[in-house]
Amino acid sequence: MAQPDLSAINEFLACETPDRWVETALQHQDIMLIDHANCEKKAASTALNMIYRYVEKFDLLNKMSRLAREEMRHFEQVIAIMKKRDVEYIQLSSARYAGGMREGMRTHEPEKLIDCLIIGAFIEARSCERFAKLAPHLDDELKDFYLSLLKSESRHFLDYLALAKKYAESPIDDRIAYYAELEKNLIESPDQEFRFHSGPLRE
Template sequence: MTALLPDKTVASIRWLAAPTSWSWLEQANSNLINLLIDHAHCERKAAGSAVQMMFRYLCEPGLAEVLSPIAQEELEHFDQVLALVKKRGRYLEPLQSPEYGAKLAKSIRKGEPNRMLDSFLVAGLIEARSHERMALLAEHCEDQELRCLYSSLLTSEARHFGQYWLLCEQRWDRALVTARLEELAIIEVEALTGSLQNPSDVRMHSVGVEPIS
């Protein structure tokens, strides 16, 4: 599991080229309701992404059997997070999204089968970053109820990016998958590089990573 170290550095997980910065965690703790609302949006988008890929590759053997349960679980998480948002007197308000998802989407190549490979890897990278940041919140969130929430989601988040990896390995040579993952992981870090001018704009995937070593 990703953990915050005593010297305020963050241990990374295998998929990610650089860990989340301490500043992101501080911003998150200072704006937990906005983060929670954004998290609900993220779960909704993750479900939609899985469904979109399932229908794009409708006749791909073994794909729907993996993506349908992912989509259903993401919607369960959406319901769970939305209930907490409503409990705190808020609702699923529109929030300005960071450029993270759009930048990763632009990195997906157009022609097949490269498009399928990149789609799986980008989805997996987003799940991996979500897992990493949820692990930080599970360990260090100042709100006990949210610490419990994020602790409860870690297993499924880890399983999701593992499933996207397996979808790749079942269809392409491991060396090819690993090489492309390394390229996309650099793009993922670039999408999170920078500083947040307004801390209240913190999102689950807003900027805040350590430099690539």
């Protein structure tokens, strides 16, 4: 399965995933799958929360409804792979990534919505970049699955970004730059535990 063009995502992100994170992921594929399932659930939940909060924004309702359905379908696919591989779905602590990305989020509207959408774009972009980086090193089943996710995840990235620009009252380049630097620091700085969106493990 050929990879789609990810140049827009690679330009959007301020850094690549460190090779050391990839090495750890390959050594802990059970944890990778469990936390991937958690990420899909959280992505769907985020989309649904926005549907409830911003009922007057028709374009957002449409995009987030489709996104939530797709994320839950991905969740079903991940847990099916886990079941096939006898991977127990255990409770995992959350990565610091999502909470770290919310630092500095503005609390008044519409700025809060804009920041939330930009954060969503970064989370989807990073997921997509990591699927692509992992895929060549995985067995055929996981490789094909992760490559199959690239098209929808890259569209989710574009949807979040387009909505942020649509609803902003002024250019958002400065907010994108702020979150790009924040995201870079989270991805490159060491973490205590491996998670799908963690930095490299602390040595």
